[in-house]
Amino acid sequence: MPLSWLELHGAMTHFPIALFLVSAFFEVAAFITKHEDWRKTSYLLLLIGVVMSIPTLYSGWMSVETVFVGAIALPQILLIHRTLAFATVILALILLIVRWTTHDKPSITAFSILCSVVIAIMIGMVGYLGGKMVFGGVTVDIISTHQTASAPHGGTATSNTRGSQAQVLAIMKSNGCLSCHSMNGVGGISAPDLTHEGTRHPDVSWQIKHLKDPTSVSPGSSMPSFAAMPSGQLKLLATFLANKK
Ligand code: HEC
Numbered sequence: 001m002p003l004s005w006l007e008l009h010g011a012m013t014h015f016p017i018a019l020f021l022v023s024a025f026f027e028v029a030a031f032i033t034k035h036e037d038w039r040k041t042s043y044l045l046l047l048i049g050v051v052m053s054i055p056t057l058y059s060g061w062m063s064v065e066t067v068f069v070g071a072i073a074l075p076q077i078l079l080i081h082r083t084l085a086f087a088t089v090i091l092a093l094i095l096l097i098v099r100w101t102t103h104d105k106p107s108i109t110a111f112s113i114l115c116s117v118v119i120a121i122m123i124g125m126v127g128y129l130g131g132k133m134v135f136g137g138v139t140v141d142i143i144s145t146h147q148t149a150s151a152p153h154g155g156t157a158t159s160n161t162r163g164s165q166a167q168v169l170a171i172m173k174s175n176g177c178l179s180c181h182s183m184n185g186v187g188g189i190s191a192p193d194l195t196h197e198g199t200r201h202p203d204v205s206w207q208i209k210h211l212k213d214p215t216s217v218s219p220g221s222s223m224p225s226f227a228a229m230p231s232g233q234l235k236l237l238a239t240f241l242a243n244k245k
Contacts, residue, residue, distance in 0.1 A: 009059035010134065016056050017127045019049030020092060024120035027113050039109075042116065043099055050096050053089040060085065075185060081129040088122040091115060168240040171233050175226060183244075191223065198245040207238035 003011075023045035030038035064078065095115040102108050172178060178187035183194045201207060206217060211234055214221035226234070 005059050005062040005065075006134075009056065009063045012052070012056045012059055013127065013130065015052040016049045016089075017123050019045050019052060020088075020116075020123045021120050023049060024116035027116040031109065031113055036106075039104060039112075043104055046092060046096055046099070046116075050089065050092050053092065057085060057089060075133075077129055077133055081126060081133065084122060084129070085126045088119055088126055091122070092119050095119065165240070168236055171229075171237055175229070180223070194241065194244060196245060197241045198243050202242050202245075204235075204238045204242045207241045208234055211238060 023042045026038045026042035026045065030036060030042065060082065064074065064082070095112065098108060099112060104112075172183075177194075180188045180191035181194045182188060185195075201210070210217050210223075211225075211229070212227040213225055214223040229237075
């Protein structure tokens with residue numbers, strides 16, 4: 001595919017934002033200057049804005065599917081961005097339907113202006129949060145695509161790397177690791193961040209020992225013991241942690 005969903009979303013998103021903003025501008029300007037015909041422009045821009053929103057929402061949704069594949073939880077900022085985006089389009093659609101069914105009568109002008117301004121403010125916030133995520137570097141998933149989870153015996157990473165990473169995440173999820181620890185920006189704050197765990201403890205046997213009996217290598221540790229975990233899972237998890245650089 002020549003363009004990723006995220007690139008497509010980034011390019012498309014400017015259209016509904018600009019259309020909703022200019023539509024609100026014409027709506028307010030028509031009221032102030034008494035240029036009634038400007039309302040037609042605002043109506044047309046709103047219509048195109050709603051139509052353009054559909055592929056924009058879709059590409060945004062698919063971006064999350066591809067960028068955050070396998071993620072345990074989505075970042076808060078993304079959830080707000082997405083909810084607000086859907087709310088904005090729904091409000092714009094309601095306004096469009098009202099203006100359409102009432103033939104844009106002057107009696108609905110006050111409602112229409114209010115909605116337009118609210119939509120403009122909301123779409124501004126959606127755009128701001130979106131930009132903050134992309135340019136602020138939040139689009140890093142739990143299974144970072146840049147992570148080189150090298151094969152256990154020094155071989156090159158194989159095609160099942162992603163599969164075993166998904167398995168590790170499932171193990172971490174079912175054992176509640178991320179209720180205490182954070183990793184790649186997601187999780188709890190009561191234990192050390194594990195994003196670069198491999199730079200501190202690159203030794204797989206240290207990791208296994210620590211998981212089985214935390215206090216044996218980290219005196220006074222309050223981390224629970226995972227000695228009951230099947231040894232295959234322990235090894236997979238320890239290898240992942242030791243290579244998490
Ligand atoms: C109840 C909270 C809690 C849970 C659940 C928990 N940990 Fe920990 N973990 C800690 C604390 C506190 C420390 C710091 C003390 C230590 O090193 O043992 C720690 C330390 C670690 C370290 C060493 C971090 C360093 O300093 O470099 C690793 C690796 C680790 N935990 C992995 C895990 C994994 C994997 C799981 C899930 C199977 C898990 N932890 C579950 C609390 C927790």
